[in-house]
Amino acid sequence: MTHTLEELLAGWITHQRWFAGKGRAITELAVEVTTPLALRGPAESLHSDVAGSSRTTDASARTHAEEQILLRHLIITVRQDSHTDRYQLLLGFRPRLPQRLQHVAIGETPDGFAYDAVHDADVTGVLLSSIAKDADLGGLRFRHMPGTQIDTSPRSLVLGGEQSNTSLVFGDAYICKLFRKIIPGVNPELEVVSALAERGSPNIARPYGWIEADVDGQNTTLAFTQEFLPTASDGWALALTSVRDLYGSLPGTTAADAGGDFAAESHRLGVATAHLHKELAAAFPTNTVEAPEVKRMVEGFRRRLEAAIGEVPPLAEHAGVAHETFDRLADIRRPIIVQRVHGDYHLGQVMRTPSEWVVLDFEGEPGQPLHERRALDSPLRDVAGMLRSFDYAARHLLSDHPDAEALEQRAAQWAQRNRAAFIAGYSAGGGRIHGDDAVLLRALELSKAAYEVEYESRNRPTWLPIPLSAFRNAVS
Incomplete structure (x- = not known):
């Protein structure tokens, strides 16, 4: 039985990590735009001229079909009931699919075997x-x-x-x-x-x-x-190395004494973050948020917290400290400065080169509309995201660790030391965190932790103690 390309794609796309509609049936998949990119023979270089590459149905092309690889860029629409998304695909078509590309095969079509061509360095x-x-x-x-x-x-x-x-x-x-x-x-x-x-x-x-x-x-x-950046090191990996060194050290060893102390790097990262925020404020417009809008922000924080409690009822006994923080933020009368920010800031978004910390992935939360990702916000939202990331680095290894209870104190100490170093670096780099700013930062961090409670409850229950600890250890 032969299948159309659309049918083949509908069966294939649901298994791709980047497909956002997992768990929902596809009601329709349509190819919206097809753009020929290349026609390649075994002894040829890639031809990226559109006129040349579009002659793939000529008699001469069919004569040499055994030798040719077609490359096409597709924009497809995927409908799942009332929800519709667009995706881009880079598809290759070969008369025979070599073994190295079997894992990205899509299926046989009149133009040859279709496959996910991003994995084909030949094209x-x-x-x-x-x-x-x-x-x-x-x-x-x-x-x-x-x-x-x-x-x-x-x-x-x-x-x-x-x-x-x-x-x-x-x-x-x-x-x-x-x-x-x-x-x-x-x-x-x-x-x-x-x-x-x-x-x-x-x-x-x-x-x-x-x-x-x-x-x-x-x-x-x-x-x-x-x-x-081939010689750069991932921030998350560097932090985990430090945590492992502390966990593996002799009893009584503090985070400052462990061989892989990360605090100096956390300080440098704080400085780099402050410099980045200053550059963003200079490159894009800034604004201020007045008291009425701050109150609306606080109401959003409360709704998120209540949603998290609905998902994880034991959170309710620790929610009071969050509400106290939100109350203090709602009472602030001065405007809050907002600007362009990173929007999804954590240790996995930074790389350490031999000379500097480099920040990646400025696209924001991929699931959010573009206007929300471009929206001006307090730079302290990025700071809060990084502080939460330090807690995750310190504690996620405890989820299945046989000595988790004994190591909890070390985890808390590592997180506190690196959080403090990051804040100190941010302040040294010109970032502002004092007075009302500290209240806003704490509110942003607790709101982020409430989101994490919901996420971990649904996706990684063994990690749920990590965001819960943000409420147990909170000081209003």
Whole structure:
């Protein structure tokens, strides 16, 4: 029995990590736009000329079908009852699928075996080469940053572990992130990183180019290419190494005495975060939030807390301290300064290079509308996110640890030491946290912890003690 490409895609897409509609039946899948990108033979280089690549149904092309690889960019719509999302796909078509690509097979079509071509380094070079020369292929526009030179020779490798996007690493020079779920408009990551690069910020990876198209009449970012940092270390991994060193040290060893003390790096990260916020405030407009809007913000915090209690009733006995903090925030009469922020800030979003902390992933929460991700907010929201991340780094290893109870004191000590170092660094870098700012920061952190309670209850119950500890240890 043969299947249409749409039928094959409907069966395949639900198993992809980046597909946002898991758990809901697909009522319709349609190919909205198809753009030929390349036609390649065994002894040929990629042809990215649209006119040439679109002649895949000519008699001459069919004569050499055994030798050819077709590459097509697709924008598809997926309907699940009343909910509709768009996704972008990079599909390859081969007469025979080699063993190395069997794991990304989609199915057999009249054009050959279809597969997820982001995993095929034989064809993905067309993305980099098209960005380098500002190519227009059908409705796709490939653009490079002014003043940059791109080496198009490196082959690509898919970076693992991503949930909502797919990133291709080209050699040790570039990383190209494909935004799988398409939301009309300019992606905040392109917008923010470009602006910070113009200001010469040392805390970002250099941008090289992007891919865009018109979707619903809006210029829409499909992919973003930046400098790859092969010698940098992930902040989350560095923090966990420090925690493991402390857990494995002799009884009585403090976080300050353990061999992998992370506090100096936490301080440097705080300084870098403050500098980043100053650059964002200079690159984009700022504003103030007056008392009535602060009260509405507080009501939102209370609703989130009540929702978390509904999900995890034992939280109720610790909720009083949160309400006291929210009350204090509601009583603040001075305006709160708001600006562009990162929006999804934690240890997994920062990399330590030999010289500096570099911040990644400025796209914000992928599930939120673009206007919300671009919205001005207090920079202390980022600070609160990082403080919560220190708690997670300290405690998540305890979820299945045989000595969890005995190590809890060390976990609390590590978290407190690194939180304090980060705050000190943020203040030293020019970030403001005093007086009413401290009240706002605490409220933001407890609201974030309430969200985490809901999330962990639904997805990782063994991690639930981590956000609950934020309420048990809170001091209003």
